[in-house]
Amino acid sequence: MTFAVLRGLHAIIGDALHDIEQVYAAHADDAPPTHKKTSSFSRVYASPPPSPSSSSSGPSIFTGNGLDFPSLDASCDPTSPSEQLTAHPIVAAAINRIVAAAGQMAASVQAPFLSLCDAGMGYHLPSCLRVLEAAHVVEILRDGPLHVRDIAARTGVDQAKLAHILRLLATHHLLRESSPDVFASNRISSLLDSGKAVHSLFANPERKYDENASAIAAFVGLCTDELFKSSAYLTEAVFPGAARLYPDIERPSGAAASAKAANAGGLAVIPAGSDPTRAPFNYAFGCSGVGYFAWLEGEGWPPSAEQQRKSGHRPDGKPSAHDTQGPRSDANPNQFRLERFGKAMAGTGNWEVPGAVLHGFDWASLPQGSVVVDVGGGIGSTTMLLASAYAELDADGTGGLRFVVQDRSVVVEMGQKAWRTKCPEFLDSGAVHFQVHDFFAPQPVKEAAVYFLRVVLHDWPDAFAQRILLRLREAAAPHTRLVIADWVLPLACVDNFGVGGGGETHAEDSKEQRQVEGAEKMLAPAPLLANLGKASANAYWMDLTMQVTFNGQERTLREIVALAASTGWKVVRVTKAPGSLFGHIVAIPIAVPVPLQRRARAGSGSAFFDVPSGAGAASRGETGEMEIVERTSSRCGTPTFGSRVDLPSVAEARARFERRGVDVGRRTLGYGGTSGLRPPPPAPLKQAAVLTAPPVRKKKPSPLSIVPLASSPSPSSLHRPVASPCLPPQATSPVARRMSQAHGLQSQQTPVPLPVWRQPPPSPMSPRQPLSRRSSYAYLSATAQTQSHAVSSPHPVAAAKLRHMPSSPTLKVPPPQHQQRSPPSPGPTRIPALTRRGSCVQLQSPTTTKRAGTGTIHPPMPRAAGSGSDGLGMTSLLLPGRASGGALDFWRGRRRDDADGDSERADDDIVSRPTTPELLPAGSVLAEAARIERGMLRSRFPDP
Numbered sequence: 001m002t003f004a005v006l007r008g009l010h011a012i013i014g015d016a017l018h019d020i021e022q023v024y025a026a027h028a029d030d031a032p033p034t035h036k037k038t039s040s041f042s043r044v045y046a047s048p049p050p051s052p053s054s055s056s057s058g059p060s061i062f063t064g065n066g067l068d069f070p071s072l073d074a075s076c077d078p079t080s081p082s083e084q085l086t087a088h089p090i091v092a093a094a095i096n097r098i099v100a101a102a103g104q105m106a107a108s109v110q111a112p113f114l115s116l117c118d119a120g121m122g123y124h125l126p127s128c129l130r131v132l133e134a135a136h137v138v139e140i141l142r143d144g145p146l147h148v149r150d151i152a153a154r155t156g157v158d159q160a161k162l163a164h165i166l167r168l169l170a171t172h173h174l175l176r177e178s179s180p181d182v183f184a185s186n187r188i189s190s191l192l193d194s195g196k197a198v199h200s201l202f203a204n205p206e207r208k209y210d211e212n213a214s215a216i217a218a219f220v221g222l223c224t225d226e227l228f229k230s231s232a233y234l235t236e237a238v239f240p241g242a243a244r245l246y247p248d249i250e251r252p253s254g255a256a257a258s259a260k261a262a263n264a265g266g267l268a269v270i271p272a273g274s275d276p277t278r279a280p281f282n283y284a285f286g287c288s289g290v291g292y293f294a295w296l297e298g299e300g301w302p303p304s305a306e307q308q309r310k311s312g313h314r315p316d317g318k319p320s321a322h323d324t325q326g327p328r329s330d331a332n333p334n335q336f337r338l339e340r341f342g343k344a345m346a347g348t349g350n351w352e353v354p355g356a357v358l359h360g361f362d363w364a365s366l367p368q369g370s371v372v373v374d375v376g377g378g379i380g381s382t383t384m385l386l387a388s389a390y391a392e393l394d395a396d397g398t399g400g401l402r403f404v405v406q407d408r409s410v411v412v413e414m415g416q417k418a419w420r421t422k423c424p425e426f427l428d429s430g431a432v433h434f435q436v437h438d439f440f441a442p443q444p445v446k447e448a449a450v451y452f453l454r455v456v457l458h459d460w461p462d463a464f465a466q467r468i469l470l471r472l473r474e475a476a477a478p479h480t481r482l483v484i485a486d487w488v489l490p491l492a493c494v495d496n497f498g499v500g501g502g503g504e505t506h507a508e509d510s511k512e513q514r515q516v517e518g519a520e521k522m523l524a525p526a527p528l529l530a531n532l533g534k535a536s537a538n539a540y541w542m543d544l545t546m547q548v549t550f551n552g553q554e555r556t557l558r559e560i561v562a563l564a565a566s567t568g569w570k571v572v573r574v575t576k577a578p579g580s581l582f583g584h585i586v587a588i589p590i591a592v593p594v595p596l597q598r599r600a601r602a603g604s605g606s607a608f609f610d611v612p613s614g615a616g617a618a619s620r621g622e623t624g625e626m627e628i629v630e631r632t633s634s635r636c637g638t639p640t641f642g643s644r645v646d647l648p649s650v651a652e653a654r655a656r657f658e659r660r661g662v663d664v665g666r667r668t669l670g671y672g673g674t675s676g677l678r679p680p681p682p683a684p685l686k687q688a689a690v691l692t693a694p695p696v697r698k699k700k701p702s703p704l705s706i707v708p709l710a711s712s713p714s715p716s717s718l719h720r721p722v723a724s725p726c727l728p729p730q731a732t733s734p735v736a737r738r739m740s741q742a743h744g745l746q747s748q749q750t751p752v753p754l755p756v757w758r759q760p761p762p763s764p765m766s767p768r769q770p771l772s773r774r775s776s777y778a779y780l781s782a783t784a785q786t787q788s789h790a791v792s793s794p795h796p797v798a799a800a801k802l803r804h805m806p807s808s809p810t811l812k813v814p815p816p817q818h819q820q821r822s823p824p825s826p827g828p829t830r831i832p833a834l835t836r837r838g839s840c841v842q843l844q845s846p847t848t849t850k851r852a853g854t855g856t857i858h859p860p861m862p863r864a865a866g867s868g869s870d871g872l873g874m875t876s877l878l879l880p881g882r883a884s885g886g887a888l889d890f891w892r893g894r895r896r897d898d899a900d901g902d903s904e905r906a907d908d909d910i911v912s913r914p915t916t917p918e919l920l921p922a923g924s925v926l927a928e929a930a931r932i933e934r935g936m937l938r939s940r941f942p943d944p
């Protein structure tokens with residue numbers, strides 16, 4: 001059977017390659033001459049002929065010119081059509097199948113001992129990668145290949161050693177040895193280019209990460225330095241037996257004591273390995289009891305004597321001469337790492353497919369005036385996205401959702417400043433309100449419609465995450481919904497959990513718990529690993545990174561469900577954007593587990609168990625959990641670790657969802673060959689799942705709802721807001737997708753929305769609808785172009801009539817008015833100039849969260865001279881699968897029906913009007929099309 005498996009893997013690779021070739025062939029017209037692929041296959045990495053076992057048999061579809069796949073040997077140019085096409089859903093999905101199948105194939109056929117050598121000595125890769133980054137080798141190679149002698153001369157690294165370091169990287173395709181001892185950058189290593197001039201890098205190495213382009217270099221620097229070193233101490237931290245065997249290891253003190261601090265009342269015990277300040281990182285850097293962020297800010301320095309001895313630091317704690325971490329400021333010896341971390345964080349918004357949050361919950365179903373609390377919301381970047389879609393207020397001040405962004409005081413201050421600068425109208429109207437709040441303390445906003453936790457829980461071990469969730473449960477009303485946005489790790493095997501199946505679910509899972517709408521059994525069928533193996537690796541790298549740094553973790557669905565259930569929440573739905581392992585989990589309040597109820601009744605006023613804290617307790621070895629939280633804390637309040645520090649403008653936020661990087665549509669594309677890779681699509685979102693009242697029994701209300709919170713002893717005296725441990729997986733787009741292999745799993749998880757991209761020509765294996773060869777894709781890369789959008793604010797100026805959020809710390813949700821709202825209608829939009837002559841766009845109605853339809857815009861046809869106006873052209877809109885469509889007439893000037901001069905439009909504006917409005921089922925679809933076309937027309941007919 002093994003040969004059958006190997007042949008199966010081989011066929012997957014062949015078929016996936018075929019899919020990719022088809023897409024590139026379909027875009028041959030987009031290729032500038034330099035990107036055209038020739039039929040000679042002269043390059044080293046040119047495509048081999050299809051696999052004989054491939055179901056898409058036949059020769060390569062390239063017999064002449066075509067758009068070639070990016071070469072591994074050349075620098076990465078994210079703006080090239082060839083590179084951009086790698087994000088095409090079909091291509092991205094095919095790439096994932098290739099990565100998964102090739103990884104599995106290699107593991108299957110390679111001698112097991114050599115596989116162990118790969119895994120066991122793979123640590124040299126991050127080591128060598130760090131040299132490459134720290135010594136600025138990629139910038140040195142920016143202008144072309146160099147002999148190692150010259151690289152050594154410029155870096156000061158010994159020539160012989162450097163040659164071996166670079167060769168190891170070249171052997172793993174991270175660099176290229178173009179001739180003996182001559183090295184060149186390639187598609188992968190070129191991403192490390194910080195964009196800085198080489199001389200300035202050597203003159204001011206501490207300024208390397210000043211520029212935006214350096215986010216990936218910063219990320220790799222972070223990964224290959226403290227995170228890599230931390231990972232080396234995983235065994236010491238998790239395996240109690242290690243202490244006996246490796247006496248040289250300094251065991252962080254108090255680890256055992258913190259286990260005692262666990263309470264026995266139903267909340268998770270805090271085992272020794274779950275103290276965020278005694279993680280592998282603390283072993284590696286000899287800074288027991290100091291949280292990672294506090295360490296970055298200078299605490300725990302100098303390291304212990306043992307650590308100094310091992311790392312070569314001088315006994316006075318000052319760095320030794322050969323320490324290459326860059327100059328340290330007197331105030332904070334870790335300043336370089338601190339700033340690098342901040343830079344590496346840039347772009348965490350790419351954890352999520354742009355706009356995915358809008359589909360993660362049925363926000364439009366919430367009654368007017370509902371309050372959404374973004375708990376640990378950073379400076380409100382995600383709230384900005386939601387508010388710009390749902391906070392629009394009606395003229396009488398009753399419309400729209402209201403948002404409360406809660407975080408630590410230093411973050412709230414930053415958030416308010418950013419919002420005041422970029423979109424004060426939300427603050428002025430009271431639609432958005434910032435609030436200082438420690439999420440371990442009682443939640444001041446009671447009975448909110450939604451409590452939203454985005455990438456917060458993964459920062460914390462279970463025992464702490466439980467406390468955060470319990471605080472929200474205490475404040476919840478029956479109608480409250482909890483929305484958790486975090487990675488959802490699939491198992492490495494088929495998993496029936498949540499899909500309602502029996503079989504392999506754990507006996508202790510109740511049937512109710514097993515039902516989670518949107519749960520998936522697998523991402524890929526056999527012979528591939530169910531979680532797509534190596535193609536999904538990034539989420540698992542992230543998971544372990546959280547673990548080694550903070551004892552945090554990413555969670556599987558069953559772990560999230562169990563965590564939620566232990567604090568009185570039932571997970572009802574998970575939504576993942578196509579191509580992402582990042583999920584939005586919706587939970588409803590249920591009865592709180594009995595042990596916590598007992599505790600609440602026992603008179604504490606809270607389900608929390610207040611454990612010993614303070615110096616006295618510590619001296620008795622009874623470290624309290626809240627003391628642990630404090631130790632995790634950031635000393636000088638470094639702002640938004642793990643949170644995005646850049647607030648998008650309203651325009652950028654709207655642009656993210658207006659262009660819909662995400663689609664939860666269910667349209668299936670026919671895929672060649674590897675049929676069965678896509679599990680059936682999840683059922684359409686049911687509003688009922690969100691709107692139906694939770695099963696709270698009237699006769700037995702949750703004890704938490706009757707807990708006299710007012711008389712509760714406030715644990716806040718024990719708390720102070722703490723910096724959150726959280727880590728970056730990705731740097732900024734468009735290369736972010738490379739850092740997330742999970743990005744682009746579309747075809748395996750959810751059918752690809754049809755018209756986002758132009759499709760390849762139909763093949764006998766995979767009949768597809770041919771689309772205009774002239775058309776192109778309007779959604780190139782949402783994140784890449786977001787910056788260039790300028791959308792006028794959709795919000796009516798009715799500030800005087802707007803209701804303000806009460807500024808008191810306790811907010812009550814106003815009685816629901818049970819009136820459905822709609823997101824704002826699109827305002828006039830300037831779309832970035834596209835160079836193509838037409839577009840194939842994914843169209844969605846901005847007036848509803850449901851998909852209104854999809855369509856293909858055919859290229860504008862220039863008007864015949866003398867056709868009676870200064871018109872620019874007409875474009876037609878087709879809605880596939882429907883006998884409907886329409887046409888748009890574009891011209892420069894005033895709207896025709898405003899010819900009386902009433903119009904506010906400028907004479908040189910490009911405007912449009914449907915010529916066949918009756919044919920269009922959704923005017924908003926047409927409006928969307930018009931905005932896109934206007935953008936393209938502007939580029940062709942620049943403003944006079």
Ligand SMILES: C[S@@+](CC[C@H](N)C(=O)[O-])C[C@H]1O[C@@H](n2cnc3c(N)ncnc32)[C@H](O)[C@@H]1O
Pocket residue numbers: 375376377378379381382406407408411437438439440453454455456459639640641642643644720721722723724725726
């Ligand atoms: C990974 S960031 C997520 C930020 C935001 N939700 C987002 O998605 O961009 C974690 C956030 O938790 C905040 N945080 C950490 N400890 C906190 C606490 N005890 N109370 C409130 N917020 C806290 C941090 O300041 C940070 O903004």
